[in-house]
Amino acid sequence: MKETTTSYAYKLKYLNNPTFNKVRNFAKKYIDDLPKEVVDDIYSQLERGVGKIDSEPKMLVYLYSFGKMHQAKLNVAFENIPTIFFDLPEINIIDYGCGQAFGTMCYADFLSQKGIAQKIKKVTLIEPSEICLKRAALHTSTFLPDAEIVTVNKEIEDLSNDDIFCGENTPTLHILLNVFENNLFDIGNFYQVISDNLKGYNQFACVEPLVEGCWMDQFVDFFYDPAPTDQIYKVFQKYELNPDKPWTAHIRCFSFGELEEK
Numbered sequence: 533m534k535e536t537t538t539s540y541a542y543k544l545k546y547l548n549n550p551t552f553n554k555v556r557n558f559a560k561k562y563i564d565d566l567p568k569e570v571v572d573d574i575y576s577q578l579e580r581g582v583g584k585i586d587s588e589p590k591m592l593v594y595l596y597s598f599g600k601m602h603q604a605k606l607n608v609a610f611e612n613i614p615t616i617f618f619d620l621p622e623i624n625i626i627d628y629g630c631g632q633a634f635g636t637m638c639y640a641d642f643l644s645q646k647g648i649a650q651k652i653k654k655v656t657l658i659e660p661s662e663i664c665l666k667r668a669a670l671h672t673s674t675f676l677p678d679a680e681i682v683t684v685n686k687e688i689e690d691l692s693n694d695d696i697f698c699g700e701n702t703p704t705l706h707i708l709l710n711v712f713e714n715n716l717f718d719i720g721n722f723y724q725v726i727s728d729n730l731k732g733y734n735q736f737a738c739v740e741p742l743v744e745g746c747w748m749d750q751f752v753d754f755f756y757d758p759a760p761t762d763q764i765y766k767v768f769q770k771y772e773l774n775p776d777k778p779w780t781a782h783i784r785c786f787s788f789g790e791l792e793e794k
Contacts, residue, residue, distance in 0.1 A: 533662070533683040534669035540588070544674045552603055552634075552641045555671065559596035562589075582713065585661050591632060599634065602709060602739075604773055605781045606638040609737040612764040612785045617703070617735050618646070620791075624654040624704045626696065628711050629688060633657060633668035635707035635737075640675040653702055654680040658695065660687045689717035696729040703733040703791070712740055712747045719747045723754040733789040742767060742780035752784050 535541050540558065547554060563571050574593045578585070585591055617623075627635045636655055643650055655672050659665040665683050672681050684695045688711065698704045706726070712719070740748050764785035770778040 533666055533685065534673065534681070535666040536670070538588075540667075541670055544670060547674065550674050551644075552599070552637045555637065555674075556595055556599045559592040559599070562592045563596055585631070585664055587663065591664060591667060595632060601777065601779050602634045603638050603641075604779065605739045605783065606635060606707075606709065606737070607642060608766065608768075608773070608781065609739050609764075609783050609785055610639060610642045612766065612783070613735055613737065614787070616791065617705075617787075618643075618648050618650060620650060620703050622651045622653050622702055624656070624697075624699055624702050625652055625707060626656045626658070626698075626704060627668070627707045627709075628658050629709065630657045630659045630668045630707075631661075631664050631709070633671040635709045636668070636672050637675050639705070639707065652676045652679045654682065654697075654699075656682045656684065656695075656697065658684040658686065658688070658691065660685065687717070688722055691722070691725050693725060693728055696726055698729055698731045698734060700731045703735065706734060706736045708736065708738045708748075710740060711738075712751060713743060719751055720754070723751055727755070730788055733787065733791045735787050736785065738784040740782045742769065742782045746782060748782060748784055752786060755786065755788055 543558060571593060574589050575597060578590060578594055578597070585594055625636055625639065627633060630636065640652070655676060657665060657668045657672065659668055662685055665685050669681050669683050672679065686695065738748050738752065740746050764783065766781070766783040768779070768781040770780055773779045773781050
């Protein structure tokens with residue numbers, strides 16, 4: 533499942549040295565050509581980022597409006613992943629509630645900017661919106677052309693054991709961006725589906741806005757009792773992440789499983 537024959541797909545096909553900022557600029561150019569009242573109307577339909585995205589205009593306005601914020605939060609999470617993880621020559625990625633694959637794109641960007649030569653063997657994209665999932669696969673294939681891409685068109689609460697794969701010999705990066713914000717699913721069942729399929733070494737990067745009642749902490753607590761001392765817990769109030777923006781962030785990074793000594 534991948535977007536292939538649209539004008540957007542052709543633009544990405546001929547994009548040299550893709551970066552998240554270059555992709556976001558496509559959205560900016562689209563918005564610049566529209567009357568402000570039209571852009572404002574599309575933005576209002578996004579319901580501050582939690583509304584259903586079911587059209588290309590909504591995807592582009594979302595990418596432009598929220599992309600920079602998500603990128604900043606994800607980069608903080610990636611910066612706090614243990615250095616040893618980046619020494620691994622090959623990993624898999626599972627991007628939950630991936631949207632347009634912001635998490636995967638930003639991770640590929642992060643590796644490039646840091647000069648880290650880590651191969652991404654397989655990327656599993658999980659997303660309920662079919663139009664977003666197709667674009668996520670397109671974005672992923674542009675940034676990681678050699679990776680195997682698996683698409684799962686499901687809500688989080690509908691995931692089964694067949695949808696989650698962690699290789700015994702290939703470490704897995706689990707990216708969870710804004711998965712817990714709405715709290716509309718059984719967090720215990722979500723944990724169970726993941727934990728039933730954890731093999732080898734797993735690194736989790738969980739990123740949410742700072743909202744009351746977020747289930748991220750409960751999700752992490754399922755894995756550990758007591759919580760490990762080496763996990764990362766970061767909270768950013770308004771204007772702390774970016775002095776010019778009222779962005780908030782709640783970030784948890786932790787690992788599960790052991791790395792074999794080489």
